[in-house]
Amino acid sequence: MKSNKSILLVEDDPNFGRILKDYLTINNYEVSLAVNGIEGFEKFNRSEFDLCILDIMMPFKDGLTLAREIREVNDAIPLIFLTAKNLKDDVLKGYKIGADDYLTKPFDSEILLAKIKSILNRKPNVNVEEKDVFEFDFGDFNFNSKLRILAHNKGESHKLSPKENQLLKMLVLNFDDLLPRDIALNKIWRDANYFTSRSMDVYIAKLRKYLEKDTSLKIINVHGEGFRLMQE
Amino acid sequence: MKSNKSILLVEDDPNFGRILKDYLTINNYEVSLAVNGIEGFEKFNRSEFDLCILDIMMPFKDGLTLAREIREVNDAIPLIFLTAKNLKDDVLKGYKIGADDYLTKPFDSEILLAKIKSILNRKPNVNVEEKDVFEFDFGDFNFNSKLRILAHNKGESHKLSPKENQLLKMLVLNFDDLLPRDIALNKIWRDANYFTSRSMDVYIAKLRKYLEKDTSLKIINVHGEGFRLMQE
DNA sequence: TAATACATTAACATTTCGTTAAGAAATTTT
DNA sequence: AAAATTTCTTAACGAAATGTTAATGTATTA
Known part of the structure; x- marks a missing residue:
């Protein structure tokens, strides 16, 4: 039974990233952790994910830029942004790119889990049949x-x-x-x-x-x- | 722009409800305002909506109870909850019922709008049921x-x-x-x-x-x- | 035959579309 | 990093499509 959904987590703070990854792993998600946007995009292209969680503020390549690149390749995959509190502009930019949700740090892990479930449940892989003809x-x-x-x-x-x-x-x-x-x-x-x-x-x-x-x-x-x- | 989406807004505070309704109306949504869960459920059954925004704390019938009733009838319609403070328990209950999102009051109206668009744009929920003969x-x-x-x-x-x-x-x-x-x-x-x-x-x-x-x-x-x- | 309901045309108001052009914004080249 | 190029947005305005209302006449019913 490989019903485990896989998540790409891109977060530059190594401590926080580690903790979050472990928490999600405990809750039966397969998590791939990248520490910046560049590594994030490489990982995204190397395997298939069901969901991406992107920190917005990151060195080298921020979460919004990464999201744009991901969206060019895949316009359906759910995106959740992590943002520092009160950066309303980032949140709105995120939605404009096609975010599904956002969370302001610090956030409650149970709520993140609920959001993830909610997002993954309502999308029983919409674009399965849509083999990409180009x-x-x-x-x-x-x-x-x-x-x-x-x-x-x-x-x-x-x-x-x-x-x-x-x-x-x-x-x-x-x-x-x-x-x-x-x-x-x-x-x-x-x-x-x-x-x-x-x-x-x-x-x-x-x-x-x-x-x-x-x-x-x-x-x-x-x-x-x-x-x-x-x-x- | 035609084909305005219609929203059921259930909010017991008349001032706040009015303002929110007007704001959404200005942004081209057709809004039906109910002041409590009982009226909300009646309105829900009387016409077709694309989205429901439910205040959780309400007299007579609270938003969570209303949401359960709505879910019995319609398990696809997107639900957004409004919750007073960070009542984490309410939020988690909401997701358990099948919420799509929540906002804690006071919230930013632009962000609500972004959320609404985000939820409504992933359309394929709505028209799954009957393929229209044309x-x-x-x-x-x-x-x-x-x-x-x-x-x-x-x-x-x-x-x-x-x-x-x-x-x-x-x-x-x-x-x-x-x-x-x-x-x-x-x-x-x-x-x-x-x-x-x-x-x-x-x-x-x-x-x-x-x-x-x-x-x-x-x-x-x-x-x-x-x-x-x-x-x- | 009077009252009401329906039919048709035309004038007008409103909404949506097509196109050009100016200038922002993003990207690439130098 | 400045300059050139490409891409995108916005404004403006005429054209086309759509919808409403008025005016007038015809059909139906009581």
Whole structure:
């Protein structure tokens, strides 16, 4: 029975890190401890984790930067931040990156445990089936979302910016179907409001410009709902 | 921005409740405020919410008891608890019931907002239950209510507005049967009065115009009752 | 036939979208 | 670390889509 969930703990204070690791281990989690953001990211890439607990204040690479890097690779894994008391800004930045929760040090270990359980219980591994496809052919294009390259059959290639890339990928994954605005906004911009919505429109316009080399492809708007990439 | 999420807020302090409700409303949530657990449970059962924020300390029926009742009916809806001081026991009880998060009063409103967004953005909790049917064939038409397209077999497609779309969907779901006026009004216009009724008439007229490409289809009026989509 | 309910068109108000451009912010190059 | 480049956000504004209401006429019922 390997039901033990594994946790990546990144904490620069060795004493505190050790104690916390032991506490979590006693409570049947498999814990990997890294002492800074750089080591944290290496460990993250080397194995699979169910949850990350990141101290925000760390030398070399802080927890927020690490979180951004992790999010680029994995947009689903739950993140919990540890922050010194009253650093509201850090907390909000954390949520903006896509944190699931935060705790202000010093915190109660039982509560951390409850949070971990709560977070892990509600996510029975959502993205299991979603094997990460990153190359697509549609219309006259070949699109590699890992290299962020959109190549036209008989034309030059185009490098895509991160946002262009994510948006196009979501459109392609929903080819001929609706990509709801809110879903794209919450996934790519991590917030759905007037401004992010305007920003998304700008990116739709950019993508339309790229795609117009194949006139059979269209990104059409469904008013009030979202966009649909289709071929006529 | 449409598709506002709705929140049930249960808080016995009327001043605080009012302020919090207003704050959330400004931030585009639809908030229903209840002043105690009893009223909270009634409201919960009367309509659909995306999230509940429950004060723990309340007269008559406290937040934890209310949460247990809610969980009996709905084991997925996110719950956030508000607790007065650091009443660790309450917090742990809350998580045991299946809370998603908690905040200790006084708390920062921006952080509450970030938490709400974080919880609501990991969406797949909500729509797991019923896969919505959204494609219909009737007469010479194919109707896709997700893309809001009404396509004629040998003719062009028609884009439908949200209200046209909802109304046609209700008619189709009641094909050959009566669609009562107030049912449609309450569902689509969220209110049944003289003006919404006139507006519905306008939309019935629009739909009739679309459907007249297939002369066998009719939307007939049942005087004083409603409408009936039928094929003769 | 009077009262009520329904049908249709058109004018208007509101919301959402598309696009360009300016300038922040981040990243890369020098 | 300064400069150049790329990426992203925000503003502005016109265009398009949507929704409401008024006005007027027609059908149904009592």
